[in-house]
Amino acid sequence: MQGQAPIPAVETDSVIAKPWSPSVVGEDALVLSNDSVNLEYRHLVVRCSAVSASAVPGQFFQLLCPHTEGAQPFLRRPMSLYGVNPVRREVEFLYKVAGAGTRGLATLRPGNTIDIMGPLGVGFTLDPKLRHIVAIGRGAGLATLAPLAQAAKANGTKVTAIFSARRPELMVSVDLFKGHGAEVITVTDSESTSGPSNIERLLRGLIAAGRCEAFFTCGSSRLLRVQQRLAREFNIPGQVAMEQQMACGIGLCFCCVRDFNVGGEIVHRRVCWDGPVFDMMEALP
Amino acid sequence: MIDLSVRVGGLTLANPVMPASGTFAEGLDKVMDFNRLGAFVTKTITRELRAGNPLPRVVERAGGLINSIGIPSKGVPYFLEHTLPYYAGHKPPLVVSISAPTAEDFGHLASEMTLPGVAAIEANISCPNIEEDGKAFAMRASSTETVVRHLRAATSLPLWVKLTPNTGDLPEVARAAELAGADALVVANTILAMAIDLDTFKPCLGNIMGGLSGPAIKPIVLRQVYQCARTVKIPVIGCGGISTTEDAVEYMLAGASAVQVGTATFVQPAAMTTIIDGLVKFCERKDITRVADLIGAVVNEESDEPELSWLAPPT
Numbered sequence: 036m037q038g039q040a041p042i043p044a045v046e047t048d049s050v051i052a053k054p055w056s057p058s059v060v061g062e063d064a065l066v067l068s069n070d071s072v073n074l075e076y077r078h079l080v081v082r083c084s085a086v087s088a089s090a091v092p093g094q095f096f097q098l099l100c101p102h103t104e105g106a107q108p109f110l111r112r113p114m115s116l117y118g119v120n121p122v123r124r125e126v127e128f129l130y131k132v133a134g135a136g137t138r139g140l141a142t143l144r145p146g147n148t149i150d151i152m153g154p155l156g157v158g159f160t161l162d163p164k165l166r167h168i169v170a171i172g173r174g175a176g177l178a179t180l181a182p183l184a185q186a187a188k189a190n191g192t193k194v195t196a197i198f199s200a201r202r203p204e205l206m207v208s209v210d211l212f213k214g215h216g217a218e219v220i221t222v223t224d225s226e227s228t229s230g231p232s233n234i235e236r237l238l239r240g241l242i243a244a245g246r247c248e249a250f251f252t253c254g255s256s257r258l259l260r261v262q263q264r265l266a267r268e269f270n271i272p273g274q275v276a277m278e279q280q281m282a283c284g285i286g287l288c289f290c291c292v293r294d295f296n297v298g299g300e301i302v303h304r305r306v307c308w309d310g311p312v313f314d315m316m317e318a319l320p
Numbered sequence: 321m322i323d324l325s326v327r328v329g330g331l332t333l334a335n336p337v338m339p340a341s342g343t344f345a346e347g348l349d350k351v352m353d354f355n356r357l358g359a360f361v362t363k364t365i366t367r368e369l370r371a372g373n374p375l376p377r378v379v380e381r382a383g384g385l386i387n388s389i390g391i392p393s394k395g396v397p398y399f400l401e402h403t404l405p406y407y408a409g410h411k412p413p414l415v416v417s418i419s420a421p422t423a424e425d426f427g428h429l430a431s432e433m434t435l436p437g438v439a440a441i442e443a444n445i446s447c448p449n450i451e452e453d454g455k456a457f458a459m460r461a462s463s464t465e466t467v468v469r470h471l472r473a474a475t476s477l478p479l480w481v482k483l484t485p486n487t488g489d490l491p492e493v494a495r496a497a498e499l500a501g502a503d504a505l506v507v508a509n510t511i512l513a514m515a516i517d518l519d520t521f522k523p524c525l526g527n528i529m530g531g532l533s534g535p536a537i538k539p540i541v542l543r544q545v546y547q548c549a550r551t552v553k554i555p556v557i558g559c560g561g562i563s564t565t566e567d568a569v570e571y572m573l574a575g576a577s578a579v580q581v582g583t584a585t586f587v588q589p590a591a592m593t594t595i596i597d598g599l600v601k602f603c604e605r606k607d608i609t610r611v612a613d614l615i616g617a618v619v620n621e622e623s624d625e626p627e628l629s630w631l632a633p634p635t
Contacts, residue, residue: 059350061589099587109380109534110586152589282378282385283586286347289392290378303371303392308347 059285060086061099061152067125069143076178076207077141078117079128081149088124090116092182093158093276093312096126097284099150101142106135111152113281113307115179115253118211126151129178129207155284156311159183159251159274163190167246169238170217171262173199173229176254177208179276179311183251184208184215195246197222197237199229199255231261238262242269249273256320263315273315279306294319322603323610324596326358328555328578329504330478331413331439333358336611337568337596340559340582341417341442341482342389346406351589355411356596358578362403364417364444366393367429374526379515384534384561385583386513388527391419391447396432404437413439415480419447423457427470434475441477443467446484446509448531458484458509461496472501480557482506483548485537490544491551498552506557506580507545511537534583535561542574549575549616563591565598572614 064081072078087096097111118127132141143149161168161183168187172180177198187194194217200206202225212219220237222228241247242265250262250273259275266273279291286308295304295317304310324335338359339348345363354360373390380386399416407414416433418441420426430441445457445467457467464481471479481497483490485508494505510531515524523529541560549556558576562568563584571579584591599611608614 055349055353055355057351059589061351107382109383109385110378280376280378282387283343283589285345285350285589287343287345288378288387288586289372289389290376290387292372292375292377292392 057086059153059155060084061150062087063148064126064151066143066145066147066149068145069141072129072207073204075131075205076129077132079130079140079143079149080118080125081127081151083124083126083151085121085124087126087151087153088119088121090119090126090154091158092116092161092186093179093274094154094156095284095311096128096151096153097155097281098128098136098140099152100136100139101147101149103135103139103142106138108136108139110282111284112136113155113284115175115276115311116154116158117178117181118185119182126153129175129181131175152284156307157309159186159276159312161186161190161192162249163192165190165192165248167193167195168249168251169241169247170194170196170212171199171234171250171252171258172196172208173255173258176252176276177206179253180251181208181211184212184217187217188215193246194218195241196220197234199223199234199258201225231257234258235261235265238265242271247271250315252276252315259315259318259320263318263320266316274312275315275318276311277306277313277318278311281307283307322600322608323612324599326578326612326615328557329440329480329502331359333413333578334411335596335599336572336576336578337592337599338412338415338578338580339585339592340580341444342391343582343585348585348589352593356593357412358596359413359415359439360407360410361415361442361580362399362407362417364391364393364419364447365396365399365403366391366419367396367425367432369393369395376524376526377530379524379530381515381532381536383536384532385586386515386525386530386532387510388525388530390527396429404435408437415440415442417442417444417482419444423463423467423470426467427474430471430477430479431474434477438477440480440503441471441475442480442482442506443471444482444509446482448484448486448510448512448529456484458482458493459487461489461492464493465496465500468497468500468502478503480504480506482509482559484509485541485544485560486512491547494548494552498554502554504555504557504577505548505552506559507548507576508541508560511540533561535563537561538567542571545571545576546574546618562595563588565595565602568595568599569602569614572611573616573618575616575618577612577615
């Protein structure tokens with residue numbers, strides 16, 4: 036051994052012995068149900084691996100949507116987690132049939148398989164010390180907020196949800212939130228209650244009542260701006276789940292970047308990797 | 321036991337499968353064991369800080385996608401501080417993809433990247449997204465030779481040169497790169513392409529044009545690998561629409577010494593390790609003990625009967 040350079044044993048061992056196991060998987064999940072919930076939305080429930088079923092609120096999956104006649108989507112489609120049950124190994128999605136990908140999803144029947152990839156991205160952070168939070172969403176954003184209801188309840192955090200939709204019959208997640216003990220306030224375009232001034236009035240009421248220690252929001256730039264204004268005025272923290280067109284979903288391609296204001300500097304961040312949940316004050320609507 | 325190792329431009333790789341530049345980042349280690357890869361290839365880095373192109377940056381088309389990402393780059397200090405130490409903790413050799421606006425700048429960056437922990441330089445002289453209308457050094461033999469000479473003078477590391485499929489002179493460009501000192505060629509970058517939205521009549525990409533990748537381009541790039549491999553003596557690395565083991569084998573038969581997998585990872589994130597597993601099975605099935613025996617093993621018409629016998633071993 037004399038004269039030899041010391042063997043960098045630690046480094047070598049760490050390379051070889053480093054245990055690796057996947058924390059994101061692409062897998063064929065079994066469709067348990069795929070039913071309409073209203074005129075626009077469908078609810079997909081699949082059985083999956085423990086890795087997929089470890090998803091947390093605010094995370095998402097990339098679904099390889101079935102090809103249909105006339106539509107062969109090449110890329111996966113990002114889909115927010117709507118519900119998760121790690122014990123039964125199930126994840127749920129809520130989607131609106133809007134394009135080639137979701138048209139394919141709508142064809143799935145119980146017993147079929149669907150290739151899901153996840154869990155992906157950074158989800159919501161729910162501080163157990165929070166006593167009362169406000170969840171504000173619109174449209175598909177309500178699906179993204181949905182798993183917060185259960186997680187907040189588990190923490191003993193009370194939730195007031197303000198849900199916005201074009202018409203009352205297009206509202207989703209209301210029963211789910213109520214089922215977990217949340218108070219739900221619905222506002223709609225058709226009833227002229229969804230405008231930013233009414234939202235601001237509702238929020239100021241909640242803030243005054245001590246029922247808004249943090250904002251959680253998704254699905255509307257207009258509502259985001261209202262919350263940012265109030266957050267600044269009352270020094271309330273907030274988190275927003277952002278959307279952007281994606282390709283890889285795991286931070287490789289830099290297709291889904293958005294601008295964020297970080298300490299006065301405008302920076303690009305990947306929605307799929309740095310988010311989709313971001314500090315509400317850094318988001319640019 | 322199948323020997324998966326291949327020799328590529330000054331390096332011996334444990335297997336012939338590696339990522340294509342731009343389609344790989346740390347996040348993929350959530351999906352696969354990085355130590356199984358033949359090599360790492362970084363996203364292209366530049367000295368300049370680059371934000372990348374306007375959105376939308378990707379549009380899908382039949383059998384592939386068109387991208388105009390535009391090489392967002394955080395510059396050299398970020399690479400030295402974050403990227404290099406991260407990959408140093410893994411077994412596969414690190415190939416650093418670089419780009420620069422001029423031949424001189426390519427040389428400077430190659431010199432700066434000649435560092436412990438960097439196994440090879442891949443010079444991206446072919447990105448269709450950062451020069452006007454997809455013009456790049458690799459479009460012509462003369463500009464290829466100039467830039468590769470600067471690179472060669474600047475680094476002692478193995479030098480891989482990534483060529484463009486958008487030239488009509490690919491064999492000449494390949495020869496120019498070899499003459500100027502390249503150790504291997506990567507064939508090829510994306511094919512300059514375009515898509516238009518029928519609702520708005522606007523181009524689908526913020527940058528108007530972009531690079532097509534995915535299964536749609538495989539037969540074209542396979543032909544280009546075949547042409548290049550016949551033209552030069554240095555190894556050729558095949559890159560274009562490889563999604564399956566069969567695609568990888570086809571490229572090796574056409575003359576590729578190794579393959580890069582890119583767009584397939586966006587659809588099946590574990591595509592690379594799936595292909596590595598598949599290569600073992602393919603070789604076992606064909607009774608081939610060394611995957612390197614596939615390189616350039618395409619059988620042309622002039623072959624004699626006995627030379628074909630190894631393809632179908634007696635069962």
